[in-house]
Amino acid sequence: MEYMSAKEAAAKWGISQRRVAVLCSENRVEEATMVGNMWIIPKNAEKPIDARSLRYFDFSDITVKPFLKWAGGKGQLIKEIEPYYPFDKLKGVNKYAEPFVGGGAVLFDILSKYDLDEVYISDINEELINTYCIVRDDVEELIKFLSNYQEEYLPLDIEQRKEYYLKKRDRFNDLKINGNKLTNIEKASLMIFLNKTCFNGLYRVNRKGLFNVPMGNYKNPCICDFDNLKNVSNKLQKVKIVCGDYREAKDFIDENTFVYFDPPYRPLNDTSSFTAYTENLFNDESQIELAKFVSELDEKGAKIVVSNSDPKNTNEDDDFFDEIYSNQIIKRVDATRMINSKASARGKIKELLISNFEIL
Numbered sequence: 001m002e003y004m005s006a007k008e009a010a011a012k013w014g015i016s017q018r019r020v021a022v023l024c025s026e027n028r029v030e031e032a033t034m035v036g037n038m039w040i041i042p043k044n045a046e047k048p049i050d051a052r053s054l055r056y057f058d059f060s061d062i063t064v065k066p067f068l069k070w071a072g073g074k075g076q077l078i079k080e081i082e083p084y085y086p087f088d089k090l091k092g093v094n095k096y097a098e099p100f101v102g103g104g105a106v107l108f109d110i111l112s113k114y115d116l117d118e119v120y121i122s123d124i125n126e127e128l129i130n131t132y133c134i135v136r137d138d139v140e141e142l143i144k145f146l147s148n149y150q151e152e153y154l155p156l157d158i159e160q161r162k163e164y165y166l167k168k169r170d171r172f173n174d175l176k177i178n179g180n181k182l183t184n185i186e187k188a189s190l191m192i193f194l195n196k197t198c199f200n201g202l203y204r205v206n207r208k209g210l211f212n213v214p215m216g217n218y219k220n221p222c223i224c225d226f227d228n229l230k231n232v233s234n235k236l237q238k239v240k241i242v243c244g245d246y247r248e249a250k251d252f253i254d255e256n257t258f259v260y261f262d263p264p265y266r267p268l269n270d271t272s273s274f275t276a277y278t279e280n281l282f283n284d285e286s287q288i289e290l291a292k293f294v295s296e297l298d299e300k301g302a303k304i305v306v307s308n309s310d311p312k313n314t315n316e317d318d319d320f321f322d323e324i325y326s327n328q329i330i331k332r333v334d335a336t337r338m339i340n341s342k343a344s345a346r347g348k349i350k351e352l353l354i355s356n357f358e359i360l
């Protein structure tokens, strides 16, 4: 068997060397061996689940909520989406996939209510996915960073807060470009700090990929929601978290899977640019490709729901989604759109819920 040193394992798993030693001494790394005063670890060993603070607690009945504010977050649509959950109603459906996870409003609702066999989430936004992984694997270290920021930031006056915010934003951007596995915990903590303190919780980057959202105006932002982070960490332990395109979920999804797709909105007009979540853009062609993917999964027998904006809000004759999802069932529901640069575009509008099955 080939071995690596604790230092190499620390770099591979993105945690400290001391933490590797603790995990080994707790017998949590199979076949780790002490040689002299050093641990050696099988090269193919997987990072153990970090259960430090989770050990004596029963999390089965705990409600979790998104730990980030996210553009297009579906918190307000849950009441409309929940009736589609097939888990209680269809025998065998015990897997869930959310390939455009964002802030995960539906994911956390499902994780709070059901104990499923397998859950898969993905997103193309690398920083978002790094943050999910760190919340799952290194929540204690993450909380240390966040409670420190909270203690430092909250007592400051507005000018001092701005200066502090910009320093943290620069540091985040530096780590985004020059960071490595060892700085992933700090980068995730900065992602959460910026999300809680920036304007509207927006995630927007410039052409160079640098995060450029200005500071928001919150009196008392909750930067470190200790309890929710720990509970989320626990619920994420068995979730497969993937950074990449939604199509990578294909092999996971089968006839026992409920899939919820919440792709970037098709903009209602030229000025609402909801699609600039990451360096990547999602245009009409991408919506058409997604519709084809949905019909492939439909053939596999998966239970599917897709949401999007209803173009009929601004143009009654726009049948874009009715055409590309002509084989599916389309329901129009009321929603309130939260993030829009135009105040007039906030308020009640219709959203689409597209599914390959009737509410059961």
Ligand SMILES: C[S@@+](CC[C@H](N)C(=O)[O-])C[C@H]1O[C@@H](n2cnc3c(N)ncnc32)[C@H](O)[C@@H]1O
Residues within 6 Å of the ligand: 070, 071, 072, 073, 074, 075, 099, 100, 101, 102, 103, 104, 105, 106, 122, 123, 124, 125, 244, 245, 246, 247, 262, 263, 264, 265, 277, 278, 280, 282
């Ligand atoms: C509307 S948001 C999802 C919001 C989420 N439902 C919530 O409650 O917060 C769409 C997400 O899709 C991600 N995305 C964009 N293109 C993608 C792609 N090709 N594959 C996977 N994710 C993608 C964006 O980064 C963004 O987080």
